Amino acid sequence: MQVLIVFCHPEPQSFNGALRELAVSTLEDLGHQVEVSDLYAESFDPVEHPAHYLQRIEPDRFLPLTEQRQAFQAGTLPSDVQRELQRIERADLVILQFPLWWHGLPAMLKGWFDRVMVYGGTYSGSMRYDRGYFSGKRVMASLTAGSPAPAFTRHGRGGDMATLLWPLHCSLYYLGMTVLPPHVIYGIQGSGVSYQDESEFRAHLEDEKAGWIRRLKRLGSDAPIPFSGWSDWDEDGVLNADHPLAWRP
């Protein structure tokens, strides 16, 4: 299996950095090939911007999707976007490794979607969801959150984690990917202030590293997150009223 790890953290010595290294070594030991896209180290530009399109089809007004489609068709996408697309093309499994910042992806990783997932190339009106371009590829979010786990439960003040990750999972499914349940590690703070003492914090980190290795070893047997698909929807893209999961007031 070919695995792509998209790593988004400004500090290689961070706990996210340690999780990345563990993923590389564990997956390689299992016989897989691993490639890492290190967004910060490669100074990826996350901002979708007219400056990325040197040969504009619409020079007077910047229409991002129009320029994306044109550049994809003409083979003139920016080199970093082409590189990221090639990496995804090569992969059977994509792991997104990042810290939860402000209830979502760091800007660097959000912009990886904004720029790399080009209209007309990775999706279109008819090529999305279970007819998506990246159909057959699996993907998993692996993230750290600062607050302890209870804050991210259904009634937690941090916001239910499944809901916080829903937009990301929607995007991944939109692209046709098979979305595995996320691997979330809670209570990871640079300062370790939530813990009684440093040794308690260190023990937590070691436990979580072991848990990550266990998760990586059983990735093959993980059941994906279920989504509805084209055959479930009416012409407006809404779940058919007679669908067993449709809610009725």
Next chain:
Amino acid sequence: MQVLIVFCHPEPQSFNGALRELAVSTLEDLGHQVEVSDLYAESFDPVEHPAHYLQRIEPDRFLPLTEQRQAFQAGTLPSDVQRELQRIERADLVILQFPLWWHGLPAMLKGWFDRVMVYGGTYSGSMRYDRGYFSGKRVMASLTAGSPAPAFTRHGRGGDMATLLWPLHCSLYYLGMTVLPPHVIYGIQGSGVSYQDESEFRAHLEDEKAGWIRRLKRLGSDAPIPFSGWSDWDEDGVLNADHPLAWRP
């Protein structure tokens, strides 16, 4: 009333740009003062990065929150972050104007949170939620989405809009702000491809502009989105089990 519009779109001539202009003129006509933070025009850097901290407290390892707190206390925050904080300080109401990209904020606007909302300055363990720093300020998301409205309903394939905006609303409430219901305009595509013809699309845009003006005129009477607060939570930050809204299995 002092209003700050945080505008995030790469093209001033876009429909988002038109909504921004309408907000400025409508609010000024109502007697309010309006300031615009135009993130693309000002080349805001959305990437939280060690290069922003010239005097590091921890030079060997970049701990974003530690450096943010230190820079806030020492008065050495980057000048663009200081400018954005001053703009928010001056405002009674903040309007975030953006297109929904990949089920969330464009990277540019996401990074505005990552960099401007500094730890130790705009929040801390005890200064958040209904004890938040920006308590008393109101905020509203005003956004456009490409697909028509049905796709973003509860059973729509685009993902329920309230759920997609939940992470953003969590962040705004975390900062202590009073969050008004969002203003969402659907079916806005650069190409207008969802419409029978150009005139139908133009009519839709004009209708939506009129709706935006009406919304702006009644902002004063909008009821905010309700959130639970410190008095509702146990020591783990979870809704008290006897709270009337607590779900029981």
